[in-house]
Amino acid sequence: MTIHPEDLRTAEARLQQLHQRIGGIAYGGDYNPEQWPREVWLEDAKLMQQAGVNLVTLAVFAWSRLEISDGVFDFGWLDDVMDLMHQHGIGVDLATPDAVPPAWLVEQHPDMMPERADGSIFGFGSRQHFDVSHPVYRAKSLALAEKMGERYAKHPALRMWHVGNEYGPVSYGPWAEKAFRAWLQRKYSSLDELNEAWSTAVWGQLYTDWNQVRVPAQPRTWSNPSRRLDFHRFTSESMLEHFTAERDILRRHSPDLPIVTNFMRFYKTNDYWAWAAEEDAVALDIYPDPREDDAHVAAALNFDLMRSLRQGQPWMVMEQATGAVSQWSVNVSKLPGKMRLGSYQAIAQGADSILFFQWRQAKGGTERYHSAMVNHAGPNTRIFREVCGLGEELNALGDLTGTRSTAHVAIVFDWDCWWALELGNSPRSDLNYAQEVLRFYRPLFDANITVDLVNANSDLSAYSVVIMPASYLLTDLAARRFEDYVSDGGRLVVSYLSGIVDQNNTIRLGGYPGALRNVLGAWSEEMHPLAGDGEQVKLSTPDGGTSSATYWTEHLHAETADVVASYTSGRLAGTPAVTRNSFGEGSALYLSARVDEGLLNQLLYDELLAAGVEPELKAPTGVQARRRAGKSVDGTSRSFLMVLNHNDAPASVDVLDGGTDRLTGGAVRGLVELPANGVLILDETAG
Structure with a gap:
């Protein structure tokens, strides 16, 4: 909404x-x-x-x-x-x-x-x-x-x-069932439309009367994923x-x-x-x-x-x-x-x-x-x-109240994707969507990059980089919105298991990731999730670098995209693993594998550098910096840089031009030592 x-x-x-x-x-x-x-x-x-x-x-x-x-x-x-x-x-x-x-x-x-x-x-x-x-x-x-x-x-x-x-x-009781049936009748104009949306031709689940439609209570084995999504x-x-x-x-x-x-x-x-x-x-x-x-x-x-x-x-x-x-x-x-x-x-x-x-x-x-x-x-x-x-x-x-943060990077976090992705009966039914998003968020947090979260319906025009971790479900309209974003000069980062199904949780045909194939300039003919927790394949980059991938791989084909990394071991040796495609005024990076932390960090930092995105403050590991600025509720224009040491040991931080420490009242500039779990609130307006 x-x-x-x-x-x-x-x-x-x-x-x-x-x-x-x-x-x-x-x-x-x-x-x-x-x-x-x-x-x-x-x-x-x-x-x-x-x-x-x-x-x-x-x-x-x-x-x-x-x-x-x-x-x-x-x-x-x-x-x-x-x-x-x-x-x-x-x-x-x-x-x-x-x-x-x-x-x-x-x-x-x-x-x-x-x-x-x-x-x-x-x-x-x-x-x-x-x-x-x-x-x-x-x-x-x-x-x-x-x-x-x-x-x-x-x-x-x-x-x-x-x-x-x-x-x-x-x-899943009788009152919920009655309300669910009424909700479906408002959403779908007819039983024919519902049957089509839910793919009820599979396993002979065709409905011929609305009273046959019930809540998806626990069946003997598996249950219709489109029904459960609704x-x-x-x-x-x-x-x-x-x-x-x-x-x-x-x-x-x-x-x-x-x-x-x-x-x-x-x-x-x-x-x-x-x-x-x-x-x-x-x-x-x-x-x-x-x-x-x-x-x-x-x-x-x-x-x-x-x-x-x-x-x-x-x-x-x-x-x-x-x-x-x-x-x-x-x-x-x-x-x-x-x-x-x-x-x-x-x-x-x-x-x-x-x-x-x-x-x-x-x-x-x-x-x-x-x-x-x-x-x-x-x-x-x-x-x-x-x-x-x-x-x-x-x-x-x-x-400080009323001031805001400004972000030039966004990560897509969408409940429809979450629900559809974790219904089971997929190539990897153990994937945790929130943890997948967190995996892409962590390098940005560590680099002190302010991040907004968006959904598939959000306005993307304010962002230099948009990241889509496992954006499994995309409507046609959302897919066009991401295409337009890249065409207008944005930089898109897409992970595996994105664009796979439409709004009805139905597979998009013609190769994965169906909704994003055009903007990515690449397509996968087959998903290859890796079997055990310890299974690993090797990757290489054109500059001679090496890395690895676990958990997920795909048989990827580059069409208009350039190859950023390739598999060098396993059944997919010699095929692309990571691609980057120029599209209009922008570009789209596709990770068909869960690459290791080192390569993921490098790929994200490269996108930030190319987009001109700067950290709020360069600081040691475990030190977070965020800026809040704008009109306060008292009507004045303010700017605050907040620096937090999440380490259990002191950390030295260069706050550059600094400002007034609002917790002590003293002037602060240049190198500052934050105590363990310490907080520094710099009023830059007064600096």
Whole structure:
């Protein structure tokens, strides 16, 4: 879905007002006072003031406390908390709690529970225990949203609305099936059209009546991939439809306040391009595993995706952890300084809000070992001191809000590709699309190249280089868009498993990669995935260089393209592996193999050099640099260079002309030593 400029402007106005009202960067997190006795509430409010908290999220899981039985409401306690927050100068992000239908509602309507593909029922006792297509669930959740909108729209503490929580339950039950059938009838004009799109002539799956069309529940073996792709699309759209219904209710009551829901990292179920177009801001829940030395790289890709979903608009960290994360098998806590570093990384990549899950660590329930801003031991702890220190720093950086990053390189990340590629029954059913994208992203991150993420419908004109990792599904229109991009002077980098199928998940005939064969000037007659993890073939380049490839190869033919690298071992010895084709005013590079890291890095750097793309800053390995510039919410023009040391040892960095260090107030120029996990924020405007 395309974001219309007028919608973007309206959303930006709401965001600008949010940050003006809270005084700059949003800082705080989920607050669940319903878990605690009233005497704790006042202590919490005072501690929030001490920590610099200016925004808390309320009522995310509170449906059972707000509607205690069918049609019987108790808002008194929430009124008191809202008033308490206002009295202490703390804004509220108020949530509609529809992620957790109460037990009494489930007891009345047990068919509300989602059904798994194998026919088993998702039981009560967790969350997201609903089929979003169930009419009573929809009616009751929308009615509660109406009640909350009526009651709190004018409350002086209210700063924004938060719809639901981590939308995601997939159901294969009867209500989903009925809704799926109706969705298909809207998409396809007739059963003949559906049969053609789904290739039902294969395996005799022809439908002769709409009532025969069901959800793709788990079959004995394999299931029709086109049908399953449409079910992915339906699932995302049905949940989005519920979000927009609640959003529209709240918008009537609060036309000037931002309305969001929270996304998750590398979350496959929902097409976040479509979702982001319907929100005022993108909000992310991000939980890197502290055990992974390079977790910050995958986090960076997620941050750049969030920034890109609404065309560079500042976004929100809605949830992160101060220390340990309860979802991992081993609950390793973040080392001192890592929470601060991760927060500044998000800001460097476009976030204007740093929020946590949660304010006070729960003493019971599933997430009782998930860290918080106030942990079990109370405020006299390292973590709370770090929380207070970060809050004090962020309070002085209000003029950073509203500024943006500019990228000249884009990577294609598309949910249709993701869904289609990972349905199985392909030459490599173990391919992980998100990890494939990360593989192409990593060299750019290491080189401090700012990257936007785009989808197949995005405007590409602002980019000097566009990279397509495993862009498996392409429509005819998208294929022409990439051709036009190259013809107009762009540089395109395409990997294997791109352009293979059309919008119906049907193979494009005439050689791979069918949709891109013309612009690439090369075609493959056969795919040759390599068998074992250790299988490897050798490659050579015309200048005498050598490299290798694993995992994937193809029998490639160069037509108009030049050969950049060839196979020198294995069944494809002597045939091209990597080609580059001049096309119009631009060029297209094709990697038919998963080349080793050295060659991949070199190929990407060559494209950047030829396109004149420069890093934000040349820095040692593990040191990240990002620039945010433009109009701040205070109306001034600003430019900030943020330098972050992800190493656990000091690093020397040449910041050239430098500027004013906003964290110390001192002037900085030339060579600077960043401490381990250190952060430098240079105000270049004042330099």
